[in-house]
Amino acid sequence: MLDDVIQSLQAARSLVVVTGAGVSAESGIPTFRDALTGLWARYNPEDLATPQAFARNPELVTRWYDERRMRCAACAPNRGHYAVAELERRFVEAERAFVLLTQNVDRLHQRAGSKRVVELHGTLWVWRCIACGAEREEPPAAFTSYPPSCECGGLRRPGVVWFGEMLAADALARAHSALEACDVFLSLGTSAVVEPAASFVHLAKRVGTRTLEINLDSTPISDIVDCSLRGRTGEILPQVVERLGLLVES
Numbered sequence: 001m002l003d004d005v006i007q008s009l010q011a012a013r014s015l016v017v018v019t020g021a022g023v024s025a026e027s028g029i030p031t032f033r034d035a036l037t038g039l040w041a042r043y044n045p046e047d048l049a050t051p052q053a054f055a056r057n058p059e060l061v062t063r064w065y066d067e068r069r070m071r072c073a074a075c076a077p078n079r080g081h082y083a084v085a086e087l088e089r090r091f092v093e094a095e096r097a098f099v100l101l102t103q104n105v106d107r108l109h110q111r112a113g114s115k116r117v118v119e120l121h122g123t124l125w126v127w128r129c130i131a132c133g134a135e136r137e138e139p140p141a142a143f144t145s146y147p148p149s150c151e152c153g154g155l156r157r158p159g160v161v162w163f164g165e166m167l168a169a170d171a172l173a174r175a176h177s178a179l180e181a182c183d184v185f186l187s188l189g190t191s192a193v194v195e196p197a198a199s200f201v202h203l204a205k206r207v208g209t210r211t212l213e214i215n216l217d218s219t220p221i222s223d224i225v226d227c228s229l230r231g232r233t234g235e236i237l238p239q240v241v242e243r244l245g246l247l248v249e250s
């Protein structure tokens with residue numbers, strides 16, 4: 001099975017990698033559903049990750065997101081992130097297409113060196129004013145008051161996609177064009193239940209793409225992909241990249 005993954009990547013001319021919270025779990029960042037532990041245990045995600053929640057209690061929601069942002073700042077990319085960045089480097093060096101579609105909002109992929117990244121669900125690091133729309137990337141320091149306010153006096157919210165919100169049109173467009181052009185699709189550390197990422201494997205299969213998955217648990221796409229490996233991305237991916245060898249120019 002590991003050989004299948006390696007041979008598929010070796011032959012790939014255009015690779016799309018989709019990642020989820022599982023890739024960041026080994027960095028100490030709880031997956032979305034785990035994050036509601038401790039003092040947040042009494043809330044449901046719907047209490048904190050929706051426009052209605054923000055309208056109802058902007059202080060609570062912005063405090064929770066800023067606490068997640070600070071937790072990300074204290075964490076470091078793990079071997080899985082670095083392996084994805086090395087995979088991109090190898091593909092770019094061999095003049096092969098590579099796009100990383102991540103559902104993660106922690107920017108650990110970028111801190112590990114990934115460049116061709118589409119942040120499907122936005123990021124904790126950019127906050128936006130709900131009045132004037134001004135967006136700003138925040139430094140690794142917690143806000144001093146909640147909800148943070150804009151110079152225009154408006155409230156600022158995290159630049160992430162909340163339940164019930166549409167993904168940014170350009171992110172979705174980049175994802176679809178990458179999926180239509182790829183010949184290998186690799187799903188990493190995602191439960192593959194949240195749309196639209198959950199449907200990406202079907203888009204890929206429709207165009208005859210070879211589909212692969214590496215995940216700790218089985219998911220709804222495990223029986224659909226050509227090859228599904230069970231395990232931790234921080235352990236398996238470095239082995240894959242190490243054994244990938246030199247990618248000859250396409």
Ligand code: APR
Nearest residue numbers: 020021022025031032103189190191194215216217232233
């Ligand atoms: N290596 C590989 N897979 C792992 C690891 C690991 N070390 N640890 C956990 N996993 C797997 C779990 O088995 C699970 O299937 O990662 C997956 C994480 O699933 P979710 O917590 O549902 O995260 P994700 O798939 O990214 O959720 C998608 O839903 O919660 C919303 O917007 C949020 O972006 C998130 C989206």
